[in-house]
Amino acid sequence: MQKHLFLIICGLLVFMLSPDAHADSDPTYINKGQVLVKLKPAFAYMNSDGAGMRTNAWESLAPALSVHKVHSFSTGKVKNAAAAKRATGKSNIDLRLYHQISIDPEMPVEEAIAMLYKSGAVEIAEPVYAAESYLTPNDPRLTNQYYLPLVNALDAWDLVSNPTNIIIAILDSGVELQHPDLAANIYTNEADPIDGVDNDEDGYVDNYYGWDFAGNDYISLTGDNDPGTDLENLSHGTMVAGAASAVTNNGEGIAGVGFNARLMILKHSADNDTRGDGGNALLNNILQGVLYAAEHGADIINSSYGSTYYSQISHDIYRYVALEYDVLVVAAAGNESSVEPHYPSDYDYVLSVAATTQTDARASFSNYGYKVDISAPGQSILTTAVGGGYTSTNGTSFASPIVAGAAALVKTLYPDFNGAQVGEVLRTTADPAFNNSLSATYKDKMGRGRLDMYRALTVQSPSIRMDNSYIQGPNGDVAKAGQEALIYGDFINFLWPASGASVTLTPLSGHITMLQATVELGDMQMMDRKSNETTPFRIRVNAGAPSNAEIVFRLDFTANGYTDYQYIKILINPSYFNINENLVATTLAGNGRLGYQDTNQAQGLGFVYNDVNMLFEMGVMMGISQSRLVSTVRNATPGETDNDFRVVNEILRDNPGMVSDADVYGTFDDSRASPLSRLNVEVDYRSFVWRETPFEKMVMVEYDVTNIGNSDLEDFYLGLYADWDINQDNFQDKAGWDAATQTGYIYTPDPAERWVGAIQVLTGTPNYWAIDNDEDIEDNPFGVYDGYTDDEKFRSMSNGVGREEAGITGEGTGNDVSHTVSSGPYSIPAGGTVRIAFALHGGSSIEDILSSAEATTALYATIKDGERPDPALPPTGIIQNDVPGLSIYPNPAQDILNISLPQTGKEPVLVRLMDITGRHLESRKYVAGNTIVQLDMPRKDGIYILEVTQGEKRTIRRVVVQH
Numbered sequence: 001m002q003k004h005l006f007l008i009i010c011g012l013l014v015f016m017l018s019p020d021a022h023a024d025s026d027p028t029y030i031n032k033g034q035v036l037v038k039l040k041p042a043f044a045y046m047n048s049d050g051a052g053m054r055t056n057a058w059e060s061l062a063p064a065l066s067v068h069k070v071h072s073f074s075t076g077k078v079k080n081a082a083a084a085k086r087a088t089g090k091s092n093i094d095l096r097l098y099h100q101i102s103i104d105p106e107m108p109v110e111e112a113i114a115m116l117y118k119s120g121a122v123e124i125a126e127p128v129y130a131a132e133s134y135l136t137p138n139d140p141r142l143t144n145q146y147y148l149p150l151v152n153a154l155d156a157w158d159l160v161s162n163p164t165n166i167i168i169a170i171l172d173s174g175v176e177l178q179h180p181d182l183a184a185n186i187y188t189n190e191a192d193p194i195d196g197v198d199n200d201e202d203g204y205v206d207n208y209y210g211w212d213f214a215g216n217d218y219i220s221l222t223g224d225n226d227p228g229t230d231l232e233n234l235s236h237g238t239m240v241a242g243a244a245s246a247v248t249n250n251g252e253g254i255a256g257v258g259f260n261a262r263l264m265i266l267k268h269s270a271d272n273d274t275r276g277d278g279g280n281a282l283l284n285n286i287l288q289g290v291l292y293a294a295e296h297g298a299d300i301i302n303s304s305y306g307s308t309y310y311s312q313i314s315h316d317i318y319r320y321v322a323l324e325y326d327v328l329v330v331a332a333a334g335n336e337s338s339v340e341p342h343y344p345s346d347y348d349y350v351l352s353v354a355a356t357t358q359t360d361a362r363a364s365f366s367n368y369g370y371k372v373d374i375s376a377p378g379q380s381i382l383t384t385a386v387g388g389g390y391t392s393t394n395g396t397s398f399a400s401p402i403v404a405g406a407a408a409l410v411k412t413l414y415p416d417f418n419g420a421q422v423g424e425v426l427r428t429t430a431d432p433a434f435n436n437s438l439s440a441t442y443k444d445k446m447g448r449g450r451l452d453m454y455r456a457l458t459v460q461s462p463s464i465r466m467d468n469s470y471i472q473g474p475n476g477d478v479a480k481a482g483q484e485a486l487i488y489g490d491f492i493n494f495l496w497p498a499s500g501a502s503v504t505l506t507p508l509s510g511h512i513t514m515l516q517a518t519v520e521l522g523d524m525q526m527m528d529r530k531s532n533e534t535t536p537f538r539i540r541v542n543a544g545a546p547s548n549a550e551i552v553f554r555l556d557f558t559a560n561g562y563t564d565y566q567y568i569k570i571l572i573n574p575s576y577f578n579i580n581e582n583l584v585a586t587t588l589a590g591n592g593r594l595g596y597q598d599t600n601q602a603q604g605l606g607f608v609y610n611d612v613n614m615l616f617e618m619g620v621m622m623g624i625s626q627s628r629l630v631s632t633v634r635n636a637t638p639g640e641t642d643n644d645f646r647v648v649n650e651i652l653r654d655n656p657g658m659v660s661d662a663d664v665y666g667t668f669d670d671s672r673a674s675p676l677s678r679l680n681v682e683v684d685y686r687s688f689v690w691r692e693t694p695f696e697k698m699v700m701v702e703y704d705v706t707n708i709g710n711s712d713l714e715d716f717y718l719g720l721y722a723d724w725d726i727n728q729d730n731f732q733d734k735a736g737w738d739a740a741t742q743t744g745y746i747y748t749p750d751p752a753e754r755w756v757g758a759i760q761v762l763t764g765t766p767n768y769w770a771i772d773n774d775e776d777i778e779d780n781p782f783g784v785y786d787g788y789t790d791d792e793k794f795r796s797m798s799n800g801v802g803r804e805e806a807g808i809t810g811e812g813t814g815n816d817v818s819h820t821v822s823s824g825p826y827s828i829p830a831g832g833t834v835r836i837a838f839a840l841h842g843g844s845s846i847e848d849i850l851s852s853a854e855a856t857t858a859l860y861a862t863i864k865d866g867e868r869p870d871p872a873l874p875p876t877g878i879i880q881n882d883v884p885g886l887s888i889y890p891n892p893a894q895d896i897l898n899i900s901l902p903q904t905g906k907e908p909v910l911v912r913l914m915d916i917t918g919r920h921l922e923s924r925k926y927v928a929g930n931t932i933v934q935l936d937m938p939r940k941d942g943i944y945i946l947e948v949t950q951g952e953k954r955t956i957r958r959v960v961v962q963h
Contacts, residue, residue: 146377473485764823
């Protein structure tokens, strides 16, 4: 059930719980007047006690928003004794940051989101999408429940029956509470009888039968205490509830899989909603229900709904309830017959359920994929219907509650198991014959097998899963083509002890060669966690591997009579390199960005000085006018980013380099820009870095811009836009300019955080514009909260030193600021090239920065006309100069650094450890061979330099020590 958290999560704007693939962009499915918001951590003080934010607090952030209602996810009061006992505090998710706000329904949601981003306080703002259930009607005359014997339910009931202490939360369209085959199993909150008083003080008045999170109207979504319904457009929930736990052994109708597990009814569809397929209602305010269920004692949450859009806020909430309350979330995999990602079923800590047929085959409508955990019958499911009757229906919507019902029996047998363990029991005991019968297209993509309830109650097996997997190249960096790399992770045995456990990694791609495929885990007790930090998997990324490729790997686990498998995805050959050779660390990307390759800040280091990341965004802008301008930074639409540059020559690194201690270089052009704005240029970019004083706080970047068009480019400018966040507590920074060194810098006036980030112009005529990000600040020409238009971009990089300072208004304590530092104008004839260079500095004071800048000016004068590496040729450092077959891990290191020595060569291997100043700390000599040696790390945290030489080969690596 555990899902690997991929290293890269893509997408500029994430959405929550939209209905299905054809409806995700349909305005019908957007909840008007509703926005999901996650505040930046620095603004947690606005909800410091977790009691929620008032509407006027939101209006202070976005005055034009007219917020009339706020639901803060932190306001839930855990009054249920079972839920309180299970609360663990393991999720590290701060619910104080998460809110759902109600605004004027006439205001376009995208406009509201723009206002929220403009505030500077919001990390994520998402539309609230209504969710659609996964239902396909079928023959109502079917009168038997074939699926009960198929999943061995009857045999299971002989072992465990009447799990009346187990609660399954049905988050759906509502349920007919008085249905004769459901009424006796409806969970009631005895602590809050219906008397008009919130007796249990949980914030919900008279929530005796559950709660209605949608109410009567899908526009207002005003909740109430009646989750019951007998409306045809809200029939889905009644069908789901019956599949999970219709009353069993009562001489009435059907038998629910969960026998007599209790059903917590949470209604998420408005009475008047007919917007879904077939006139059925959509589901709303689902995250509120997820939290409610966990806080009110649900053991299992059934989620028979979904979307193809990933939502970070949604993912956080599901992860929160699983880790904080040990809840098992069971979710339908979807009905699109698609292998595409699907949510919430693909989220970590969610048990994903695909659907099978009466003949124990894959249901043609069922989604599939490596994230599916288990399959269960989902075709021709006889279940309860509104009006007190019964119906037969299809969908993963009904496979999911069948598994949820089975989970109730497992939880009854093993009451101390957490939700993840309950899910793993079901997954590991599923009938493997079903999976083995599938064609190659679907094999291993319908889960481990089809649900087998009897096996779940009788078979005791280990269940080993890999978690937190990541990859490191030979220098602790990214894994590039032609290099060896190491794959690490944690291995958790969720269930019964495993003896002599091992795991073997196999790539499903010809771009990978395995060098060390098996890791011995040894004996593992229940809930043991082991890391392969000292014995990682070793691979070679083959030459010719595509850029930014997500490679699927299969993990095969073995132990005493136990076999299992898992699939993970890992990114290889990304189009960026981390630069971490001296006291500053950053990332250079092949798409023109610096600090991060992506806009989600998942791929890259930012800009780190003294262990503090000071950067939010940095990237290249080029233009000759407002209309002919290309960039890779934020654009006119808040939350969106330009992506105008295409990789021409893959990014490479020489270490040591032709020019510096480490050269990184590549080529991009502007062919991804629109034809009207395109400049027709090709750019050879480079970064240079030195370890010695006084250059150890600087990274130099250089751009050779070639006009590949047919027309001359007049008044050409190239600049770097950077949004620094030096003071990360309140974003109160200032920006300034030093004419003598041609350096723009951003710093915080807070004496406790004396860090400075800066960009220096090394060639041509400098231009500078300091920006107060909030355009509403008095006398501010423009800001970027409302977007950064091409007019504003060109103005900021083509007006000389147009605005020297920012963050100086008001009380002088600083603002959220950014700046543009550029060089120009230039005239580039057709076929001509100009060289433009900058330096990026980190320091502890403005004086520190300017001293570094003075030294850099002198340094560049000595190298500006020298030879440069050719991005069209193989890198010299990686292939020719590095010691072959060398691996160094982990990095960062704690007490021990492992060094895998080269396997070839007659010369001895010399290992030398130095501090960042070059002072010698330790030296050792070894014989070459396939051996791993260990080096004790210094007790003091910091950055150290490791030098490994063998004959004429030499590798230098920056090692971070963190105790």
